[in-house]
Amino acid sequence: MWHFGSRRLLARLGVPFTVRVSGASERDQGEDPPAIAVENALAKARAALIDGRLEWVLACDTIVVLDGVIYGKPPDANSARATLQALGGRMHEVISGLALVLSDGRRELQTRTAVARTRVTFRALDDALLDWYVATEEWRGRSGGYAIQGAGQRLAVEIDGEVENVVGLPLGPLASLCPELFDRGSAPGGA
Numbered sequence: 001m002w003h004f005g006s007r008r009l010l011a012r013l014g015v016p017f018t019v020r021v022s023g024a025s026e027r028d029q030g031e032d033p034p035a036i037a038v039e040n041a042l043a044k045a046r047a048a049l050i051d052g053r054l055e056w057v058l059a060c061d062t063i064v065v066l067d068g069v070i071y072g073k074p075p076d077a078n079s080a081r082a083t084l085q086a087l088g089g090r091m092h093e094v095i096s097g098l099a100l101v102l103s104d105g106r107r108e109l110q111t112r113t114a115v116a117r118t119r120v121t122f123r124a125l126d127d128a129l130l131d132w133y134v135a136t137e138e139w140r141g142r143s144g145g146y147a148i149q150g151a152g153q154r155l156a157v158e159i160d161g162e163v164e165n166v167v168g169l170p171l172g173p174l175a176s177l178c179p180e181l182f183d184r185g186s187a188p189g190g191a
Helices: 004-013 033-047 075-089 129-136 163-167 171-177
Strands: 055-066 068-071 091-103 107-123 156-160
Touching: 033 055, 033 091, 033 107, 055 075, 068 075, 075 129, 091 163, 091 171, 107 163, 107 171, 163 171
Parallel strands: none
Antiparallel strands: 055 068, 055 091, 091 107, 107 156
């Protein structure tokens, strides 16, 4: 699923795009978080392909990892609060898997993948701050239960790495994966 922040980042690049929700299920546990993020991104990209259409499909999956545990999208306010309590006063890692697939809808003609990592340190979160943030409902649909581009920025005291990765679309790895996107929005590989 594309979050508003990812859409804004692509629009900022001047890249024409269409949002297509894939409906692919996401793994949220395993011993290799970067591999899981890439696997999820590939599943999303493949699920969004349209039969008979020659096109590039870009997908990204972002996960939050603390002490080897993946914190997915909290299903309710109590889970969001528990996730944020775990992250409070600690450094966690935000890992994104990117997948770019060229397909004619019947077969993949080209597949590119990349991984991005950013370390985020949260301030100690007292009950008042937790109550306030959970009440914003910004945690809905967000890995780790927060949105750094919104009210969630009040939770962080340090970001080591690319903030766009925490927003949901790491531009540095995307530029390496597909430099054509940064060349005035031209299509990758001439397709």
